[in-house]
Amino acid sequence: MPAVTIQLIAEDPNTQARAGLLTTPHGEVPTPAFMPVGTQATVKGVTVDQLKQLGASMILGNTYHLGLRPGHELIRSLGGLHRFSGWDGPILTDSGGFQIFSLAQLTKITEHGATFQSHIDGRAIELTPEHSIDIQESLGSDVAMVLDHVIALPNEPAVIEDAMERSIRWAKRCLEHASREDQARFAIVQGGLDPELRRQCAQEMSKEDFEGFAIGGLSVGEPPAEMYKTIEATIPYLPKAKPRYLMGVGTPIDLVEAIARGVDMFDCVMPTRNGRNALAFTATGSMKLRNAKFREDARPLEEDCPCPACRHSRAYIRHLFVAGEMLGPILLSIHNLTFYQRLVREARTHIQAGTYSAFLDQQRQIWNPPQSD
Structure with a gap:
């Protein structure tokens, strides 16, 4: 059995909106679902008890930040991210791909991976698809995101296509390297605002044995209408029986519009x-x-x-x-x-x-x- 599954409960007759139940090793998550962002193993200023009281059922942590501080080995030695943070519900960990984008001036990309200059102490850090999975397996999250190549939009078509193709290759390396049976891997569809590249990426990712699929590389400055068109161009090529996650989005209307287009999961700061x-x-x-x-x-x-x-x-x-x-x-x-x-x-x-x-x-x-x- 996959570590994470979604059961569809209802579909709206006039839109693509759907309601479901995500099942994970640490509990069930009604969808559509919004995940509070706990980048550093905490949602800023909010305790885990308060998160439960306000209705959150799944939260997000970050591979890059936790790998740097306090270190994934330490978190593993203390029982994993659930025990370390005190949150006993489902956790999704982002792979560090967004940091490739947000720390672009400190980052060098090769086919092997990304080399960062730490924003904390300046030391050189290499993040490869395999290392990203190693960190997330140490953290013990319910969902591990694959490492992807996020770029700024707008951009040159050749740059967008190159990053999309690299994201596919990196995703396959993540899947091949993964070893935890109690952790799901979600692929990330890239391709900028180009419908054809999004289709190609979604179809290639869907050939692999991922438990879920994310739409990445959006909410990086493009107009909302362009984001909605990109979601519409991607969703038809993702497996209906698996969860769909729109990363880093967004405003209340963005959530409502994306749900209407068939998205199940969200996170945003x-x-x-x-x-x-x-x-x-x-x-x-x-x-x-x-x-x-x-x-x-x-x-x-x-x-x-x-x-x-x-x-x-x-x-x-x-x-x-x-x-x-x-x-x-x-x-x-x-x-x-x-x-x-x-x-x-x-x-x-x-x-x-x-x-x-x-x-x-x-x-x-x-x-x-x-x-x-």
Whole structure:
């Protein structure tokens, strides 16, 4: 049996949206699912108990960062990432491929792998497909992502094709090197914004025995409409019976639009990063709490939100940020993560009811309101 499987429970009749149940060695995950990002074995400012209370069922860690600090050997010696972090639910680990992109000025790419200059102490570090898998097997995550070659967009067609083909070769090396039967491997489809390259990559990856498939290389500066077109060009060539994961995305409307196109899983730093910067997501749109108009606002962020931030007034939360109190970023991080969990849970309810189209239209009105003259 594969380490990770998905059971489809419902499909919306008017979109490609689908609801399912992801089964992993550390528990089940209802889909669509949003994974809070715990890059350094922690979701910034949020405890594992709080993550469970706000509705998270799966979180993400990062191979590159944890391999550097504290080191995957140490984490393995302390019982693996679950025991080390205190999170006993499912964990997905990113391979380090995004760091090839984000640390491009410090990185040299060859067919063998990527050579980094550590952002911590400057020492040279080599990350190959095999080493990425070794680190993730030491961490003991439920899902290990293959190492891929992420590039900036837009880019030259030859550069995009070269990175896509290298991602395929690296993915196969990851699969050949992997040894843990209790860990799933997810492939990552690359190809920029080129529908033909995305098709080629998806078809090649689908020939291999991966337990799931991700769409990578997006949300790196391209317009949302281009991202949506790329998802549409990729999804038809991925196995229907396996989970589909859109990496590093995104805004609330991005999630809703991607779900409508058949995506099951998401991760993004947006809810916590924005929370630390005094921006709250709500069912009626976003709210910048530093604005002076909230100085005397006695209302909660949202009346029906169960999170601890919503036990306080907008005025109080604004005060925390103005005063530089650490509780402000903590409360808004928890609120935003709660909102994201509510959003995917509501999406799942509408998929099961066959009313996802109406939900999608409603969300478009909230997040993409008509522009006035």
